[in-house]
Amino acid sequence: xxxxxAIGIGLLGLGVVGSxxxxxxxxxxxxxxxRVGRALEIxxxxxxxxxxxxxxxLPPGMLGTDPEAVLGDPAIALVIEVMGGEQxxxxxxxxxxxxxxxxxxxxxxxMAKHGPELYELAARRGVDILFEASVGGGIPxxxxxxxxxxxxxxxxxxxxxxxxTNYILTRMARDGTDYRAALRQAQQxxxxxxxxxxxxxxxxAAYKLAVLASLxxxxxxxxxxxxxxGITRLHPREFRYAAELGYALKLLAIATRDDHxxxxxxxxxxxPAEEPLAKVDGVNNAVEVVGDLLGRAMFQGQGAGSMPTTSxxxxxxxxxxxxxxxxxxxxxxxxxxxxxxxCPMSELQTRYYLRLTVPDRAGVLARVTRVLGEQYQISIASxxxxxxxxxxxxxxxxxxxxxxxxxxxQAAVKSLEKLDVVRxxxxxxxxxxxx
Amino acid sequence: xxxxxAIGIGLLGLGVVGSxxxxxxxxxxxxxxxRVGRALEIxxxxxxxxxxxxxxxLPPGMLGTDPEAVLGDPAIALVIEVMGGEQxxxxxxxxxxxxxxxxxxxxxxxMAKHGPELYELAARRGVDILFEASVGGGIPxxxxxxxxxxxxxxxxxxxxxxxxTNYILTRMARDGTDYRAALRQAQQxxxxxxxxxxxxxxxxAAYKLAVLASLxxxxxxxxxxxxxxGITRLHPREFRYAAELGYALKLLAIATRDDHxxxxxxxxxxxPAEEPLAKVDGVNNAVEVVGDLLGRAMFQGQGAGSMPTTSxxxxxxxxxxxxxxxxxxxxxxxxxxxxxxxCPMSELQTRYYLRLTVPDRAGVLARVTRVLGEQYQISIASxxxxxxxxxxxxxxxxxxxxxxxxxxxQAAVKSLEKLDVVRxxxxxxxxxxxx
Numbered sequence: 001x002x003x004x005x006a007i008g009i010g011l012l013g014l015g016v017v018g019s020x021x022x023x024x025x026x027x028x029x030x031x032x033x034x035r036v037g038r039a040l041e042i043x044x045x046x047x048x049x050x051x052x053x054x055x056x057x058l059p060p061g062m063l064g065t066d067p068e069a070v071l072g073d074p075a076i077a078l079v080i081e082v083m084g085g086e087q088x089x090x091x092x093x094x095x096x097x098x099x100x101x102x103x104x105x106x107x108x109x110x111m112a113k114h115g116p117e118l119y120e121l122a123a124r125r126g127v128d129i130l131f132e133a134s135v136g137g138g139i140p141x142x143x144x145x146x147x148x149x150x151x152x153x154x155x156x157x158x159x160x161x162x163x164x165t166n167y168i169l170t171r172m173a174r175d176g177t178d179y180r181a182a183l184r185q186a187q188q189x190x191x192x193x194x195x196x197x198x199x200x201x202x203x204x205a206a207y208k209l210a211v212l213a214s215l216x217x218x219x220x221x222x223x224x225x226x227x228x229x230g231i232t233r234l235h236p237r238e239f240r241y242a243a244e245l246g247y248a249l250k251l252l253a254i255a256t257r258d259d260h261x262x263x264x265x266x267x268x269x270x271x272p273a274e275e276p277l278a279k280v281d282g283v284n285n286a287v288e289v290v291g292d293l294l295g296r297a298m299f300q301g302q303g304a305g306s307m308p309t310t311s312x313x314x315x316x317x318x319x320x321x322x323x324x325x326x327x328x329x330x331x332x333x334x335x336x337x338x339x340x341x342x343c344p345m346s347e348l349q350t351r352y353y354l355r356l357t358v359p360d361r362a363g364v365l366a367r368v369t370r371v372l373g374e375q376y377q378i379s380i381a382s383x384x385x386x387x388x389x390x391x392x393x394x395x396x397x398x399x400x401x402x403x404x405x406x407x408x409x410q411a412a413v414k415s416l417e418k419l420d421v422v423r424x425x426x427x428x429x430x431x432x433x434x435x
Numbered sequence: 436x437x438x439x440x441a442i443g444i445g446l447l448g449l450g451v452v453g454s455x456x457x458x459x460x461x462x463x464x465x466x467x468x469x470r471v472g473r474a475l476e477i478x479x480x481x482x483x484x485x486x487x488x489x490x491x492x493l494p495p496g497m498l499g500t501d502p503e504a505v506l507g508d509p510a511i512a513l514v515i516e517v518m519g520g521e522q523x524x525x526x527x528x529x530x531x532x533x534x535x536x537x538x539x540x541x542x543x544x545x546m547a548k549h550g551p552e553l554y555e556l557a558a559r560r561g562v563d564i565l566f567e568a569s570v571g572g573g574i575p576x577x578x579x580x581x582x583x584x585x586x587x588x589x590x591x592x593x594x595x596x597x598x599x600t601n602y603i604l605t606r607m608a609r610d611g612t613d614y615r616a617a618l619r620q621a622q623q624x625x626x627x628x629x630x631x632x633x634x635x636x637x638x639x640a641a642y643k644l645a646v647l648a649s650l651x652x653x654x655x656x657x658x659x660x661x662x663x664x665g666i667t668r669l670h671p672r673e674f675r676y677a678a679e680l681g682y683a684l685k686l687l688a689i690a691t692r693d694d695h696x697x698x699x700x701x702x703x704x705x706x707p708a709e710e711p712l713a714k715v716d717g718v719n720n721a722v723e724v725v726g727d728l729l730g731r732a733m734f735q736g737q738g739a740g741s742m743p744t745t746s747x748x749x750x751x752x753x754x755x756x757x758x759x760x761x762x763x764x765x766x767x768x769x770x771x772x773x774x775x776x777x778c779p780m781s782e783l784q785t786r787y788y789l790r791l792t793v794p795d796r797a798g799v800l801a802r803v804t805r806v807l808g809e810q811y812q813i814s815i816a817s818x819x820x821x822x823x824x825x826x827x828x829x830x831x832x833x834x835x836x837x838x839x840x841x842x843x844x845q846a847a848v849k850s851l852e853k854l855d856v857v858r859x860x861x862x863x864x865x866x867x868x869x870x
Contacts, residue, residue, distance in 0.1 A: 024586065024728065035585060035767040132583065138729040140575070140583035147582075148567065148575035150470060151459065151749030276735060279714045293459065293746035294573040297736030300711060301729065311728035314586030318767065328763010332470040332753065 006039035007321045010070035010101075012046045012092055013083035014054055014063070017106055017133075020310035021080060023056040025317070035318055038325045044070040046083075046092075071095045077324050080313060081105040090114055097121045097129065102320040106133035106313055112207035116220045119334040128323070128330055130316035135208045136161060136285045138308030139301040143315075145215050145289070146331050152291030154216045156256045158432065161208045163283035163303045164192045164199035165231050165251040169268075170281045173239040173249065179232055191283055201230035202266040205253045212287070213255035213264050219340035221255070221264050227345040229267035238355065238427050241386065241398050242270050245353075248278035252432060260339040263348055269432040270353050348406035351381070351431035353398065356416065357423040360388045360395040364421045368397070371419065376412040378404040394423055400431065441474035442756045445505035445536075447481045447527055448518035449489055449498070452541055452568075455745035456515060458491040460752070470753055473760045479505040481518075481527075506530045512759050515748060516540040525549055532556045532564065537755040541568035541748055547642035551655045554769040563758070563765055565751035570643040571596060571720045573743030574736040578750075580650050580724070581766050587726030589651040591691045593867065596643045598718035598738045599627045599634035600666050600686040604703075605716045608674040608684065614667060626718055636665035637701040640688045647722070648690035648699050654775035656690070656699050662780040664702035673862050676790065676821065676833050677705050683713035687867055695774040698783055704867040705788050783841035786816070786868070788833065790861035791851065795823045795830040799856045803832070806854065811847040813839040829858055835866065 009025070011018055025032065025040055033039040042062070050063040070076060071092060079096040081103065083089045090110045096103050097118065105111065111118070111134045122129045132142045136159075145154075160166050164186060171182035183200070186192035198204050206226040213221040231251050242249045247270035255264040271278040276298050280286040285303025290296050302308045323330050358364045365383065372378040379402045386396040401409070409428060416422045444460070446453055460467065460475055468474040477497070485498040505511060506527060514531040516538065518524045525545045531538050532553065540546065546553070546569045557564045567577045571594075580589075595601050599621060606617040618635070621627035633639050641661040648656040666686050677684045682705035690699040706713040711733050715721040720738025725731050737743045758765050793799045800818065807813040814837045821831040836844070844863060851857045 028586075032586075034770070037767075138726075139732050140579040143583050144575040144579060147754060148578050148747070148750045150753045151463075151467075151746050276714065279711065291573075291746060293742045293749070295737045295740070295743055297574050297734070299732070299734055301732030305730070307728045308730050311586050311726060312583070314728070315583045318585045319582060322767055323763060326764040328758060328765065329761040330763065332472075332757055335469070 004038045006041035007036070007077050007324055008041055008043045008073065008075040009317070010044045010046070010073060010076040010079045011042055012067070012070060012079060012081040012089070014045050014047045015082065016306045017309045017313065018082040019054055019056040020306040021082060021313050022058060024310050024314055026056070032318060036321045036325055038321070040317065040321055043076055044073055046070050067092055071099065076101060078102045078104065078317065078320055080317060081107055082313065083107070084109070086110055086113060093118060093129070094121060097125055097127060100125050100127055102127045102324060103129045104313055104316040104320055105129065105131050106309055107131070108134040108204070108207045108211060112210035112223045115211060115214050116334070116336065123333050128320060130320055131211070132316050133309045133312035135211050136287060136299070137301065137303045137305055138311035139285060139287070139299050139303065141212070141287055141299055142215065144299070145212070149289065149291050149294060150332065152293045154257065154289060154291050156290040157212055157216055157254070157287060158277060159209065159212065159253040159285070159287040160250055160277060160280050161253050161285050161287065161303065162199055162202070162205040162251060163285060164196065165205070166280065166285070167191045167283045168200070169231060169250060172234070172236055173243070176236055176240065178236050179234060200232050202228045202251065205251065205266045209253040209255055209264055209266060213262065215334065216289070217255065217257050217262050217340055218335060218337045219262060220336060221262065221342060225264055225342040227265035227267065231268055234268055235426060238429065241355065242353070243273070245400065246273050247271060247431070248273050249429070250277065254432065260337065260341060261343045262340055263343045263345070265345060265348070267430060269430045272433045275433070346405070346407040349403050350406070351403055351433070352401045352409050353427065353429040353431055354401065355396060355398050355426040357394050357396055357426055358421055359423065360393050365397065367419060367421050368416065371415050372399070372401070372412055375415060376404070376408040378408055378412055396426070439473045439760070441476035442471070442512050442759055443476055443478045443508065443510040444752070445479045445481070445508060445511040445514045446477055447502070447505060447514060447516045447524070449480050449482045449491070450517065451741045452744045452748065453517040454489055454491040455741040456517060456748050457493060459745050459749055461491070467753060471756045471760055473756065475752065475756055478511055479508055481505050502527055506534065511536060513537045513539065513752065513755055515752060516542055517748065518542070519544070521545055521548060528553060528564070529556060532560055532562060535560050535562055537562045537759060538564045539748055539751040539755055540564065540566050541744055542566070543569040543639070543642040543646060547645035547658045550646060550649050551769070551771065558768050563755065565755055566646070567751050568744045568747035570646050571722060571734070572736065572738045572740060573746035574720060574722070574734050574738065576647070576722055576734055577650065579734070580647070584724065584726050584729060585767065587728045589692065589724060589726050591725040592647055592651055592689070592722060593712060594644065594647065594688045594720070594722040595685055595712060595715050596688050596720050596722065596738065597634055597640040597686060598720060599631065600640070601715065601720070602626045602718045603635070604666060604685060607669070607671055608678070611671055611675065613671050614669060635667055637663045637686065640686065640701045644688040644690055644699055644701060648697065650769065651724070652690065652692050652697050652775055653770060653772045654697060655771060656697065656777060660699055660777040662700035662702070666703055669703055670861060673790065673864065677788070678708070680835065681708050682706060682866070683708050684864070685712065689867065695772065695776060696778045697775055698778045698780070700780060700783070702865060704865045707868045710868070781840070781842040784838050785841070786838055786866040787836045787844050788862065788864040788866055789836065790831060790833050792829050792831055792858040792861055793856055794858065795828050800832065802854060802856050803851065806850050807834070807836070807847055810850060811839070811843040813843055813847055831861070
């Protein structure tokens with residue numbers, strides 16, 4: 001009996017992840033062929049420069065610069081996209097799906113900006129797009145959302161989903177260093193890019209949150225729908241005060257659904273120190289999902305790196321190849337909830353940590369609490385007077401509020417800044433404990 | 436156009452979990468029908484006593500005591516087993532699979548004792564057996580092992596997989612109470628059974644570990660292959676000393692593979708306090724998996740309870756029903772690694788915590804270290820002399836060893852117990868830090 005025909009694979013991109021994927025698919029060809037029931041064969045690889053030396057050996061002639069050589073090859077049933085960036089990756093993915101090829105992608109930007117269009121295009125063409133590697137490296141997140149949590153209505157997702165910023169914040173918390181110093185350390189270790197903007201301003205986390213929220217809430221959440229605040233203005237003393245109050249300070253990506261109203265946001269937040277998320281340190285990632293049946297579950301691991309990402313890409317490849325070999329649709333299709341809508345950040349209700357620098361004299365607290373309480377109906381859970389600066393004759397006060405609306409909190413900060421008894425509003429940080 | 440025919444479901448058992456499953460399948464019928472593409476219809480429920488009042492309302496006549504009414508109904512394509520216990524559950528599952536029905540089970544005992552036979556029977560009949568709920572309640576574990584980690588060779592699984600014992604140990608660590616008092620608290624809160632043997636002696640954890648190891652390592656690991664030590668003899672001072680040394684004390688279920696040699700064990704262990712597993716407290720469960728590509732990932736959540744278990748059962752039901760509706764084999768079949776074998780516990784290499792009560796006088800340490808070092812080649816990492824008992828003129832010493840073999844450690848304990856300078860060996864606990 002002739003061996004069944006191999007499943008042809010096209011690879012778009014041969015950088016760090018692409019080389020890892022090509023190497024593992026080659027080295028473990030026999031194992032994966034046994035798991036799928038047919039061999040997996042890389043036929044074509046799209047690169048920018050075919051002569052560039054690569055950490056993986058592929059037969060000469062397999063590499064080329066013409067996308068059509070991959071996308072137009074009828075023997076290629078499965079396209080793996082590991083180029084990154086919105087364009088031309090998005091265009092190539094559309095062309096692959098249009099031609100009835102399965103697609104596996106690690107591209108968070110494309111999935112965040114165009115995920116729902118790609119799901120629908122894949123469904124129309126009777127194929128699928130798999131993107132486990134786009135969020136959280138090798139941590140299984142996408143497939144569990146698509147399968148294991150299907151019995152649930154998901155009500156909340158809270159994530160530490162950017163390793164660079166979590167490393168920086170962990171350093172600041174442990175060493176008491178300032179943002180600049182911690183960033184430099186992260187850069188020296190290769191955890192932060194020379195230009196760290198995408199990470200430290202929360203763009204990377206916002207992309208990933210858009211992917212998770214679109215999938216988990218069955219709606220279209222674009223990166224622009226995600227409220228975003230980075231970590232660059234966090235002062236070292238916030239970590240000290242947070243710890244004294246029993247909190248950790250993390251960059252959280254949070255998406256919550258209340259009935260059909262969804263709020264998605266990325267910002268620094270205080271979390272009670274005993275919560276599992278508060279204990280996720282260094283470059284680790286973690287995603288906590290709350291489902292109405294499941295309760296709270298957390299997925300944790302290395303959110304980046306060539307081999308963890310390869311693990312996710314190849315799992316998707318095996319899944320897609322298995323369906324190509326054996327038929328079947330795989331899993332329930334994504335279908336948008338027509339009633340779901342994204343809310344503006346001003347509707348957020350949460351608790352706040354507020355740090356003020358004030359003159360070290362009597363009567364100041366009364367003025368401040370009157371603005372919060374009478375003018376904005378923000379009720380105060382606790383006030384702590386921190387150290388005074390003898391020379392400047394100022395003191396620092398840290399206020400923890402009860403639940404308040406974001407709109408009121410922002411307006412209150414503006415009013416406080418105008419008070420003659422407030423020298424500066426040092427920080428306004430949301431407090432995100434388990435409900 | 437006529438609506439597509441409903442998928443008939445038979446339910447074996449209508450206890451706490453069965454009632455939850457029946458209620459959720461009924462209440463969310465429209466949602467799940469949309470996800471599957473066909474309605475899901477419970478047709479028959481096997482119970483012991485049809486007249487017993489239930490927390491869920493089902494049409495009269497649906498409940499019955501004859502298993503054949505469920506297993507022999509050709510309109511039932513999917514059988515959900517939530518009876519628990521080995522027999523007659525195992526027999527019913529075999530009969531359902533033989534007749535070409537998909538099976539969803541929450542039964543850890545059956546899966547631990549007969550999993551590989553059931554996988555093979557299902558494959559032979561062209562159907563599948565799904566058992567996400569058998570381990571870790573609603574936490575996605577089984578499906579990620581079957582899908583998301585398929586690119587990896589899994590080398591290690593370490594789990595806190597019994598909520599009862601983790602609750603008891605958490606209480607002992609936090610409150611300094613002894614085992615009896617912590618067990619009573621757990622019983623009062625409903626976290627421990629009146630007869631807690633299955634939990635506190637590690638049987639429940641051993642079942643679950645057998646399921647995980649068989650699946651993750653692709654081999655047959657039976658509950659009897661799992662080395663097992665319970666928590667009933669742990670002394671409160673171990674928690675104090677462990678904390679002082681920077682460790683947490685947990686009941687771990689550990690399965691490791693080195694080449695084709697697998698070791699599976701359930702016993703109390705010290706874990707470095709900064710590891711994620713050390714921070715899993717109370718009734719929570721967590722499973723940490725190490726894959727050669729993935730690195731380390733951890734899954735955490737509520738390991739028991741009616742609704743979390745229902746979440747897992749219904750996810751499996753939706754998955755199976757989707758395949759019944761749309762065809763497709765779902766995922767690569769489990770296939771045994773013919774070379775894999777279970778090793779005896781004596782081959783374990785790990786580090787040990789050893790607590791001895793000795794006379795409070797000179798020369799004792801020298802005698803003890805000579806036995807360990809010269810007689811058994813166990814080298815010592817640190818020795819701490821803990822408090823002395825003035826009246827009894829004894830002192831306690833805590834020894835942390837370097838890597839040693841289990842065989843040597845057990846033999847050394849026997850030799851130490853015979854020394855006239857050793858009043859008692861208070862504890863020998865394995866130390867399980869990340870390699």
